[in-house]
Amino acid sequence: MASISLKNVVKRYGSGKAAVPVLHGINAEINDREFIVIVGPSGCGKSTLLRMVAGLEEISGGDIAIGGRVVNNLEPAERDIAMVFQNYALYPHMTVFDNMAYGLKIKKVPIAEIKVRVDKAAKILELGHLLERKPRELSGGQRQRVAMGRAIVRQPQVFLFDEPLSNLDAKLRAQTRIEIQKLHNELGITSLFVTHDQVEAMTLAQRMIVMNAGVMEQFGTPEEVYHTPASIFVASFIGSPPMNLLHHAPNSKPGTILGIRPEHLDITSTGWEVRVDTVELLGAERLVYATMGGDRLIVRIDEGSASPKAGDTIHVTPREDRLHWFDAATGKRL
Amino acid sequence: MVDRSPWLTMLSHAVMILGVMVVAFPLYLALVASTHTAAAIVQAPMPLLPGREMWANYQAALFGSGKLGSNTNVVHMMWVSFVTAMVITVGKIAISLLSAFAIVYFRFPFKMLCFWAIFLTLMLPVEVRILPTYKVVADLGLLNTYGGLTLPLIASATATFLFRQFFLTVPDELVEAARMDGAGPMRFFKDVLVPLSKTSIAALFVIQFIYGWNQYLWPLLMTTTEDMYPVVIGIKRMVGGGGEASIDWNIAMATAILAMLPPAAVVILMQKWFVKGLVDTEK
Numbered sequence: 001m002a003s004i005s006l007k008n009v010v011k012r013y014g015s016g017k018a019a020v021p022v023l024h025g026i027n028a029e030i031n032d033r034e035f036i037v038i039v040g041p042s043g044c045g046k047s048t049l050l051r052m053v054a055g056l057e058e059i060s061g062g063d064i065a066i067g068g069r070v071v072n073n074l075e076p077a078e079r080d081i082a083m084v085f086q087n088y089a090l091y092p093h094m095t096v097f098d099n100m101a102y103g104l105k106i107k108k109v110p111i112a113e114i115k116v117r118v119d120k121a122a123k124i125l126e127l128g129h130l131l132e133r134k135p136r137e138l139s140g141g142q143r144q145r146v147a148m149g150r151a152i153v154r155q156p157q158v159f160l161f162d163e164p165l166s167n168l169d170a171k172l173r174a175q176t177r178i179e180i181q182k183l184h185n186e187l188g189i190t191s192l193f194v195t196h197d198q199v200e201a202m203t204l205a206q207r208m209i210v211m212n213a214g215v216m217e218q219f220g221t222p223e224e225v226y227h228t229p230a231s232i233f234v235a236s237f238i239g240s241p242p243m244n245l246l247h248h249a250p251n252s253k254p255g256t257i258l259g260i261r262p263e264h265l266d267i268t269s270t271g272w273e274v275r276v277d278t279v280e281l282l283g284a285e286r287l288v289y290a291t292m293g294g295d296r297l298i299v300r301i302d303e304g305s306a307s308p309k310a311g312d313t314i315h316v317t318p319r320e321d322r323l324h325w326f327d328a329a330t331g332k333r334l
Numbered sequence: 335m336v337d338r339s340p341w342l343t344m345l346s347h348a349v350m351i352l353g354v355m356v357v358a359f360p361l362y363l364a365l366v367a368s369t370h371t372a373a374a375i376v377q378a379p380m381p382l383l384p385g386r387e388m389w390a391n392y393q394a395a396l397f398g399s400g401k402l403g404s405n406t407n408v409v410h411m412m413w414v415s416f417v418t419a420m421v422i423t424v425g426k427i428a429i430s431l432l433s434a435f436a437i438v439y440f441r442f443p444f445k446m447l448c449f450w451a452i453f454l455t456l457m458l459p460v461e462v463r464i465l466p467t468y469k470v471v472a473d474l475g476l477l478n479t480y481g482g483l484t485l486p487l488i489a490s491a492t493a494t495f496l497f498r499q500f501f502l503t504v505p506d507e508l509v510e511a512a513r514m515d516g517a518g519p520m521r522f523f524k525d526v527l528v529p530l531s532k533t534s535i536a537a538l539f540v541i542q543f544i545y546g547w548n549q550y551l552w553p554l555l556m557t558t559t560e561d562m563y564p565v566v567i568g569i570k571r572m573v574g575g576g577g578e579a580s581i582d583w584n585i586a587m588a589t590a591i592l593a594m595l596p597p598a599a600v601v602i603l604m605q606k607w608f609v610k611g612l613v614d615t616e617k
Contacts, residue, residue: 091508
């Protein structure tokens with residue numbers, strides 16, 4: 001159990017003038033027992049940040065501390081962490097038991113204790129009957145659980161997850177997400193979880209770090225990130241369908257952009273006049289794609305309510321307390 | 335696929351049977367010759383059915399009969415061959431594994447130069463570098479020793495290259511997982527890389543054992559005492575000395591058959607691994 005503190009963490013590839021910066025000074029204080037999700041599009045540096053915490057990438061600048069101890073120059077094994085890899089990285093020639101026990105064997109933990117720990121982890125993850133199998137004899141979901149088991153038996157201070165669910169099918173992913181949440185409640189180990197999937201981020205995170213192009217755009221609870229996005233990027237990245245961003249909203253000051261989520265627009269008899277382009281039925285709700293002036297916007301309505309048709313002109317009214325104003329030049333929230 | 339027709343089936347079988355006969359007939363002849371007396375073999379139509387002298391001939395070959403140009407028995411020559419082949423094989427595999435490990439997983443100055451230097455020696459077979467090698471071995475006083483027989487043949491660009499290619503296919507995440515588990519480089523090598531390479535090792539073992547066993551030119555140059563002759567040289571001496579009449583063909587053929595057995599045994603015993611190593615990698 002430990003807190004993690006990132007102080008002005010910088011990553012550059014190469015050196016001298018040819019150095020390419022990929023992380024531009026990340027600051028974050030992560031509390032003990034917290035579950036933090038780092039989310040962002042591919043190439044935003046989220047995996048790099050995680051690998052720097054893990055010790056698999058060198059730190060070009062700043063400090064990373066785990067449990068108050070600066071770990072910049074420590075080997076991964078000395079940082080008291082465990083990591084679950086995207087492709088699980090199980091040792092193909094070892095049984096499930098040996099895969100989970102390998103790290104402990106190297107640490108010279110007594111055999112009896114290794115057995116106790118592995119059995120306990122196997123019980124939590126329902127792997128008990130698979131301990132003698134080789135990884136290639138397991139399904140994707142089972143391999144994923146073995147990878148988690150390998151992390152659990154080490155009883156680390158911090159868990160690091162590098163997109164561990166991206167190789168699972170949709171159903172298994174949802175199931176594993178719940179298992180990870182349950183596991184975190186039981187063990188209470190500080191966790192960093194990297195993903196590009198915003199649903200994973202919203203459901204798992206106690207707090208989330210939204211990253212873009214090597215910069216931390218926002219650090220907050222899922223509610224904060226959803227309801228008060230700090231920038232245009234966060235507003236458009238989190239939420240599906242994305243927030244409407246109107247450059248020419250009625251009554252707007254020049255140089256500002258109005259953001260309004262599709263579910264915060266109501267079809268009314270007066271209000272903004274929009275032209276309907278298409279309507280999609282998604283089961284419980286409909287998405288109305290419309291244009292207003294030069295802006296495209298999406299309105300979310302209940303499946304039961306009357307649906308406009310393509311080509312119709314309708315009126316919509318935004319809920320006044322749900323408007324988000326952004327500076328068009330900086331992209332920041334006003 | 336080609337359509338099945340009786341004619342085609344017959345034709346393909348005929349071709350295969352012919353092929354097998356061409357390959358197998360000399361072997362059969364050697365086997366037959368090793369079961370007759372020396373006198374029976376040199377008679378005009380050579381017997382094509384096995385005779386009754388098998389036991390006597392093999393005994394003579396194995397433990398040395400006085401009559402041959404050499405008084406070294408085949409048991410001893412086969413022992414020399416076996417030790418040579420094993421040392422070459424094990425040495426080659428060990429050195430190649432380690433050098434491939436260094437080239438793939440470590441950053442050191444002149445790494446690419448090292449790799450290309452190793453790679454270039456692929457083009458230099460033993461025969462090309464045999465004179466300088468002889469000079470070196472002679473200066474080191476290694477003539478007529480196992481060291482001299484094996485050391486110059488141990489370095490292997492082929493095996494290094496093969497292991498390098500295999501190591502490159504091992505996912506980086508596995509290396510990182512081992513680092514997280516606290517495994518140092520040699521621990522990773524021993525616990526992960528070597529077990530993963532075992533099918534390649536088996537395939538190389540077969541190839542290199544046969545290579546070592548069949549060495550002819552090098553031992554011919556560098557052994558001068560009979561107790562260091564490998565069996566391949568022994569055969570040569572049995573049929574090469576003196577006139578046609580003085581050759582004990584029956585004993586020579588028995589020796590040839592005996593010399594064929596260990597490589598055949600290695601191939602048969604390791605066949606499963608060998609094929610696996612050539613066709614798939616366990617990942």
